[in-house]
Amino acid sequence: MIALTILYILLAVSIIFNGLGVIGLHRFPDVYTRLHAATKCTTFGTIFMTFTIIAYGGVMYYWNPGQDQYLNMVLHTLAALVAILVTNPTGAHALARAAHKIGILPKHAVVDHLAEMEGKK
Amino acid sequence: MNRAKAFVSTFLLSLFVYLFLTLAAGRSMIEGTILWSVEELVLGVSVALIVSAVASDILCRSDNYRMLNPVRWIIMLVYAIPLFIEMVKANLDVAYRVITGNIRPGIVKIKPPLKTDLGITFLANSITLTPGTLTVDVDEENKDLYIHWINVTRKPTKTISGRFTKWIRRFAE
Numbered sequence: 001m002i003a004l005t006i007l008y009i010l011l012a013v014s015i016i017f018n019g020l021g022v023i024g025l026h027r028f029p030d031v032y033t034r035l036h037a038a039t040k041c042t043t044f045g046t047i048f049m050t051f052t053i054i055a056y057g058g059v060m061y062y063w064n065p066g067q068d069q070y071l072n073m074v075l076h077t078l079a080a081l082v083a084i085l086v087t088n089p090t091g092a093h094a095l096a097r098a099a100h101k102i103g104i105l106p107k108h109a110v111v112d113h114l115a116e117m118e119g120k121k
Numbered sequence: 122m123n124r125a126k127a128f129v130s131t132f133l134l135s136l137f138v139y140l141f142l143t144l145a146a147g148r149s150m151i152e153g154t155i156l157w158s159v160e161e162l163v164l165g166v167s168v169a170l171i172v173s174a175v176a177s178d179i180l181c182r183s184d185n186y187r188m189l190n191p192v193r194w195i196i197m198l199v200y201a202i203p204l205f206i207e208m209v210k211a212n213l214d215v216a217y218r219v220i221t222g223n224i225r226p227g228i229v230k231i232k233p234p235l236k237t238d239l240g241i242t243f244l245a246n247s248i249t250l251t252p253g254t255l256t257v258d259v260d261e262e263n264k265d266l267y268i269h270w271i272n273v274t275r276k277p278t279k280t281i282s283g284r285f286t287k288w289i290r291r292f293a294e
Contacts, residue, residue, distance in 0.1 A: 017212065024219035032255065032269045033226055037219060040252030044212045075144055089249030089256070096257045096269060106226050106269065113230035114258055114267040 003059045010052040017045035030107035031099045039092040043084060050081045127181035130189060131173035134180075139165040188239070193292040200288045207251055207284055215252040218271060228257060228269050229277040233286055235264065240293035247285045254281050 024037025057074035061067065100114060143161055157165070187193065218224050233244050241264055245256040248268060258267040268281055 017216070020216050020219050024215070027219060027222055028224070030226075032257075033224060033271060035255060036215060036252055036269075036271055040215060040250070041212065041219070043250070044208060044252065072144070075141060079142065085250065086246070089246040092249050093245065093256050096255055100228075100257055106228060108224070108226060110225055110273050111227040111229060114228045 003055070007052055007056055007059075010048050010055060014045040014048035014052065017041050017048065019045075021045065031104055032096055032106050035092050035096055039088055043088045046084060047081065050077050050084070053077045054081075124177070126186055126189075127177040128173050130186070131177040131180050132169050135172040136165055136169040139168055196288075196292040200292065203284070203288055204247055204250070207247075211251045211253050215271065218253075225272050226269065227273040228267055229273060229281075231266050231268055231278040231282055233264065233266060233278065233282045235286060235289060235294065237294055240289050241266075243289050243293055244282060244285055247289070248281060 018041065021037050021041030024041060025034055028034045028037055054074050054077050057070045057077065061070035061074070064070065105115060106112060140157065140162075143157060143165070233241070235241055235244060241259065245259060245266055248254045248266070249256045253271045255269040256266055257269050259265070260267070266282075268277065270277065270281065274280065
């Protein structure tokens with residue numbers, strides 16, 4: 001019963017952060033701030049979703065010893081977690097860099113050292 | 122000697138990945154095996170041999186084999202805990218900014234005290250994983266990072282990278 005409650009809490013956290021990511025995607029003004037909302041919040045939510053699956057697999061493996069598909073699920077979800085942690089920052093960085101290279105400047109920016117550095121060259 | 126080291130480290134890495142992915146897959150069908158069946162082990166070793174013969178030149182380009190030290194890998198795993206704590210704090214902050222719309226964006230330049238490529242890569246990825254900060258560009262000569270920051274305040278180097286560099290220096294430098 002406690003295990004199920006923990007599972008539901010983890011799932012709720014994941015859905016809340018994914019929802020916040022969607023709201024931020026609509027509310028923020030330009031591509032960079034939207035990248036913050038769209039990639040970071042959803043990644044955090046997705047990390048909690050993988051935690052949910054890992055906890056579920058662990059609990060089921062503890063309750064049904066010998067049923068190795070649960071252990072297998074936990075390990076493959078760990079591999080997916082590592083893949084998320086590596087690919088998400090890479091993709092966000094690639095999008096932001098491409099946006100800056102084609103000349104989209106951040107809106108309402110108080111400071112832009114990158115444009116200053118490129119302007120000097 | 123260096124080629125042998127590259128071969129062995131690529132072999133161990135690919136064998137580890139293979140065994141990790143096939144751990145406990147279908148054990149219940151075969152009696153008397155522990156975690157992997159013998160066929161699985163043989164296939165894993167041969168696949169790892171092929172991979173290391175083909176890809177060891179591509180994977181191990183550097184001449185420095187400091188990452189073979191297992192202590193560095195353990196510290197790298199422990200580093201997930203402070204990174205996760207920072208992610209929680211920054212996520213709550215960005216959640217607050219999503220709801221109130223109170224942002225002060227800008228691209229700042231930081232000068233992290235790291236020298237190696239691996240350390241810079243880890244720092245840039247950690248910064249991007251933390252909500253509110255996003256690595257836009259890297260100056261490869263000076264190892265400077267250009268960070269899009271959702272709430273610009275003073276002392277960007279200390280505020281953004283200070284919490285990560287002391288950990289990253291322990292395993293990547």
